Amino acid sequence: MTDAAFIADRSRPRSWVDDAVRLIAADARRSADTHLLRYPLPSAWCEVVDVQLYLKDETTHITGSLKHRLARSLFLYALCNGWIGENTTVIEASSGSTAVSEAYFAAMLGLPFIAVMPSSTSSAKIALIESQGGRCHFVANAAQVYAEAERLAEETGGHYLDQFTNAEAATDWRGNNNIAESIFEQLREEQHPIPEWIVVGAGTGGTSATIGRFIRYRRHATKLCVVDPENSAFFPAYAQGRRDVVTGMSSRIEGIGRPRVEPSFLPDVVDRMVMVPDAASVAAAHHVSAVLGRRVGPSTGTNVWGAFGLLAEMVAQKRSGSVVTLLADSGDRYADTYFNQEWLAQSGLNDSAPRAVLVEFERSGFWP
Structure with a gap:
């Protein structure tokens, strides 16, 4: 058995992630x-x-x-953890300000963004999210948003930002x-x-x-x-x-x-x-x-x-x-x-x- 059998290499080019972090930092500056x-x-x-x-x-x-700060932090967290890469679909369970801010950062990085929300969400909220380039995905019951966001992430090979778990x-x-x-x-x-x-x-x-x-x-x-x-x-x-x-x-x-x-x-x-x-x-x-x-x-x-x-x-x-x-x-x-x-x-x-x-x-x- 050669030494090569004891090496597992999953390294990937980081130029896109490096540039994504730079773009977010530049926006903050x-x-x-x-x-x-x-x-x-x-x-x-x-x-x-x-x-x-x-x-x-x-x-x-x-x-x-206020959610602009949270969205910035969630994107940096996911990028630096290796969860978001070029062409990753970004998903969140939100019908409010968090989704608006996250859609903004996704558009900045050229990534598709889906906000999962109840079908009862007002047209004004939907319009705000869509104005930032996001897409809205609806569920019948508000309690379904978490599970549906996870399902969409798995289906698309994307990443669920999960503000409620990852904010702190x-x-x-x-x-x-x-x-x-x-x-x-x-x-x-x-x-x-x-x-x-x-x-x-x-x-x-x-x-x-x-x-x-x-x-x-x-x-x-x-x-x-x-x-x-x-x-x-x-x-x-x-x-x-x-x-x-x-x-x-x-x-x-x-x-x-x-x-x-x-x-x-x-x-x-x-x-x-x-x-x-x-x-x-x-x-x-x-x-x-x-x-x-x-x-x-x-x-x-x-x-x-x-x-x-x-x-x-x-x-x-x-x-x-x-x-x-x-x-x-x-x-x-x-x-x-x-x-x-x-x-x-x-x-x-x-x-x-x-x-x-x-x-x-x-x-x-x-x-x-």
């Missing part, structure tokens, strides 16, 4: 960092205690949402201009550069995992609060210390909340969770839109509702400091839904009571 907006809090009660609220504006990404692993949480590092860098010259709280929602759980890990890695005193909408499994799982919670229902707040606890959600890096009623998320989205003079999405409403509660707690305790949350996407994507009174009424989302809470909060700093 061309993109300026997203803005950190100082939210105007009422001066009447801010004079009592020095508190600030900041919004990390993720709408300024080229595909318009794909993101470089130690730094490299991730969202956490960016927040702390942008706060460096502010009155309170180390925030008391950072507030985020959870869809895959990747953003909360990245921020929670970074806080510990840099030894900051900041605490992480994750806000969760109705029907989501994350909050009850966190409260009960379990991962097997299944609600069997979809979240009505697009982009956050899941009927199961996704693998990328890391509860041990979360300091507090708050369940936010869906009507409160809608009311807060409308409220912030009016203050900023432009529409914000419903998950931003969830974030801000949680942030307002923490600010009120700080005011009551006369504790100075800052709170940071995310402006996740533009409300213009939801003109026919969350910003349509007829749709809200049909969906049973009466936001009159939470609107009253927001008015009182602005007047007095009080939170029920």
